[in-house]
Amino acid sequence: MSDRNGETAAGSAIRLDHVVKRYPGAERAAVDDVTLAVEPGEFIVLLGPSGCGKTTLLKMINRIHEPTGGSIHIDDIEIHDLPASALRRRIGYVIQQTGLFPHIRVEDNVATVPSLLKWDKSRIRRRVRELLELVGLPPDQYARRYPMQLSGGEQQRVGLARALAAEPTTMLMDEPFGALDAITRTRLQSELRRIHRQLGQTILFVTHDIDEAVRLADRIVVLREGRVVQFASPLEIVTAPADSFVADLVGADDVLRRMSLIPVASAAQGGLTGRSSDLEEISGSAFLRDAIGQMVETGADRLAVVDEDGRPVSELSLDDIHDAVGEHEPAADPTVSAGDQ
């Protein structure tokens, strides 16, 4: 088995069928009949206000909480068919409080799962160095330190490295960046995206922060009172919220947020004209927010939209942007929804 990241690692498919969690004495279920199918390698964000069941849902996947109904499959294995500890060693787990072990060094924290799996010493040592590099902590500088000697952001990087150690194909992350300052959080978000692109695991990530959700997710699961309200891409969630709850939650009226999610190519309505070659160019995969920025900067009111090869394909005007951002009536037919539609 290869120690290298990249080519070999991949993500698991995760399937939840009618999952229910009812705490004794609670009047309503914390998680109420949730059915979801997650594709291998997807970055899924579970989004919702506190008490919506997102954390409970996440923690049923590694059996920190046990469901009271339904089934959960990872790659066609029902998770209760495995001993809990064997299941968990195959799943990376990162929590907000980091849960680092304060009495052992960074390198030993990162080595936790490989050592439970009884890898040999030299393999563990190599893997630890590789992981610290991956999360941006030079091993020579950090391996021998204790968690108390690190900043909050550095501790969370160690938490991430520890979760990745045994090449899990699934990662569960419970508001991992919730306690960090805005700058550190943004930096870690983009590094997490990079690591996800590089390793390709399936990630389930809990947050109540819409900006974080939009920045990270391939698809967002919006939860309310234990039910899935909408399961769709960030663009769909923001431009076509399933109902007024989702619209409020994601701030669908927030023009800047909408502009940073809508790709230029989907908004541009102008055909090519003779003047196209004289216009400033913008990539079709850029977002409207970038286009507005470019217009303000250059004083132009039209941009030429170019494809990946740099060939102009259409033109984008201020009116196009206005039209794209303006239309946000709740969708009549939400992509996926459960329950109360």
Place this chain on the structure above:
Amino acid sequence: MDLRYLRENTDVIWEKTLEHLSLSLTALAIALPLALVLGILATRVRWLTTPVVSLVGVLYTIPSFAFMAFLIPTFGIGRQPALIILVTYAQVFLVRNVVAGLQSVDVSTLEAARGLGMNEFQLFRRVWLPLASPVIVAGIRTAFLAIIAIATLTGYINAGGLGEVMFAGINRAYPSQVLAGVIAVTALALAMDLVMRVLEQFTPVARARRAAS
């Protein structure tokens, strides 16, 4: 101060001091595993916490001479009943600190350990116990000093140790002999306190804290 007895009987005092230490260490060696079992049980089974902690507290309130008198019909005199008394009294310091130590460990740390796939035994050995150890070791130190002090009283039922020297001095109305016993037991207690404080520095948590400061 009349130090004549101490000067003239150094060998006897030295021998009795070692006897005192051996009795105390034996008591601690029996008391500690017992307290760990009780403390772990009291922590894991939530409804047991209050009864167990209260029980060891109540046992400590038994007057020591009454306790000795109570044991004599069954166990007679000597080392055996003395060990029963010492082990019983030590429980209050040990169990309380085992429970407090285990409860002091951050639940999110334990959840992370479980989430990474440790079974309950690995969790206990690798995370829970090491993190609770500073509080537990502090309890061991207190318990050990209490044992050394109470082991003076069990000299009364011929359990050996420095208590025997003191009680013999009292019976003979010979203050110098009593004083020799007092000085020796105080020195022993201070020395053991120091040893335990040094040992506390070797717990993994203390080592990590030192590195961080």
